[in-house]
Amino acid sequence: MIVLKATQDKVLAALQSVAGIVERRHTLPILANVLIRKTGGQLQLTTSDLEIQIRTTAELGGDEGNFTTTIGARKLIDILRTMPADQTVSLESSASKLVLKGGKSRFTLQSLPAEDFPLVQEAANFGPVFSVPQKTLKDLLSQVSFAMAVHDIRYYLNGILFVAEGKQLSLVATDGHRLAFSSATLDVEVPRQEVILPRKTVLEMQRLLSDAEGAIEMQFANNQAKFSFGGMEFVTKLVEGKFPDYNRVIPKNHKNSVTLGRAPLLASLQRTAILTSEKFKGVRLNIEPGTLRIASNNAEQEEAQDELDIDYGGDAIEIGFNVTYLIDALSNMGQDMVKLDLADSNSSALLTIPENASFKYVVMPMRI
DSSP states (O other), X not given: OEEEEEEHHHHHHHXXXXXXXXXXXXXXXXXXXXXXXXXXXXXEEEEEOSSEEEEEEEOOOSOOEEEEEEEEHHHHHHHHHTSOTTOEEEEEEETTEEXXXXXXXEEEEXXXXXXXXXXXXXXXXXXXXXXXXXXXXXXXXXXXXXXSOSSOSSGGGXXXXXXXXXXXXXXXXXXXXXXXXXXXXXXXXXXXXXXEEEHHHHHHHHHXXXXXXXXXXXXXXXXXXXXXXTTEEEEEEOOOSOOOOHHHHSOOOOSEEEEEEHHHHHHHHHHHHTTSOXXXXXXXXXXXXXXXXXXXXXXXXOEEEEEEEOOOOSOOXXXXXXXXXXXXXXXXXXXXXXXXXXXXXXXXXXXXXXXXXXXXXXXXOOOO
């Protein structure tokens, strides 16, 4: 049976959309494979790492009929990548093997039985479906994902908190030193739901979401989340645990605030960051009426100092920060202006967008 027959670019795109979660080395060899299921003229491709499952449906030609098998995902992609984009390729089944043909090339690949492929058991009690445009979710993720912890023993910090309530979807990430919050409006009212998506899921979603038109549908259960968009279905386990109360972390009523250009501030921080010490990455901010001075030094006794003119009439404050934390936030914002709220040199600072409550970034000060 000819399982599929289409141009290389179409087949490769379909495979790459599901192969991001496939690990090269696995305790279960079949998890290195993609599950191929042909039903009539439709082809379904499914991959899993036991925690995340991604499925896409595509029309990729071939014979009509029913057929299932599994084949090494990375190997198939590696072979396809070596072929021209407009070349027609076909995948045929013969005995327990699959034959990939393209031009005068022919590859005979081993398959493993489809019934051995461990599909994720979907939760029975998903909450109501709600949706946002793909671009909205992609933007929300990019505004907070940099603040996720990486390998924290507080495992609930290695991911992003999703909170859906009423007509609002909020995303929060923190690694204990900084916290990023971003929110968007939903088109339907939903009951309050709170889930923590694992880090790997977040990175994979960022890879798959596009700026194209089209919505992404979401559903949450106690231990699972399900996303559907652009012919794809994405099911993931959730992180168990209690996320910190982010509302208590976000400062209210800081009495000193300055609004300034995002790009000049980012450039100034990037310049002074060059002479910070590798280990601490500390910069000092001196804010006084009319002027913001940014300074750094390192173990080799080198110093950097930069000045920005600002419209500010509040208290004189000297405060230290890990410069990476400020650069990360500013690099992932697209606005022209940012607002910095400060209380004193020992309290956390709040970075927001003027006249816009949908993004908040809190960063703890450091002693320098």
